[in-house]
Amino acid sequence: xxxxxxxxxxxxxxxxxxxxxxxxxxxxxxxxxxxxxxxxxxxxxxxxxxxxxxxxxxxxxxxxxxxxxxxxxxxxxxxxxxxxxxxxxxxxxxxxxxxxxxxxxxxxxxxxxxxxxxxxxxxxxxxxxxxxxxx
Numbered sequence: 380x381x382x383x384x385x386x387x388x389x390x391x392x393x394x395x396x397x398x399x400x401x402x403x404x405x406x407x408x409x410x411x412x413x414x415x416x417x418x419x420x421x422x423x424x425x426x427x428x429x430x431x432x433x434x435x436x437x438x439x440x441x442x443x444x445x446x447x448x449x450x451x452x453x454x455x456x457x458x459x460x461x462x463x464x465x466x467x468x469x470x471x472x473x474x475x476x477x478x479x480x481x482x483x484x485x486x487x488x489x490x491x492x493x494x495x496x497x498x499x500x501x502x503x504x505x506x507x508x509x510x511x512x513x514x
Contacts, residue, residue, distance in 0.1 A: 382458030382472065386507070389471045389482045389491045392457065400467050400486050403450035407464055410443035462500065470500055482507070 384392060417436045420429060451461045454469055462468040467486040473494070474480065481495040483504040493504040 383479070384458075384471050384473045384482065386473065386475065386482065386491060389473055389484075392471070393484065393491065395457070396454065396459070396469060396484065399450050399453050400469070403447050403464065404467055404486055406443040406446045406450070407467075410440060410447070413440050413443065460500075470495070 413436055417433060417440065420432055420436070423429075447464065451464075454461055458472060460470040462470050462483075469484045471482040471484065471491065472479070473482045479497045481497060481500050482491045483493045483495055483500075484491050485493075492507055494507050495502060495504055
């Protein structure tokens, strides 16, 4: 069953999205550092213990890749889509008074305030037009 969120529901879901995003961003950062360290070791050409060190790094890199995949799976189980992981951008299927939309949230944002028309998810996101209460 496909989940459709209203804007208030999407903003309420952000608490969970941010928790998952926090883990994904931490793993992305650690993964990047491990990848740089691995590249340095490979270039150093020091045979003593190099294979063991590289194997350990590969295992840790794999662990972070798997953790990032699990985070993406969690978001997808909520009916959302991860457009990209850097910056982490999550698309949330939504509805508004004008019909279906795709809400767009990026890491670091406090609320869902951007979106796309359905079918334009790869286009630049646009600020949502939200009327003030009572207007």
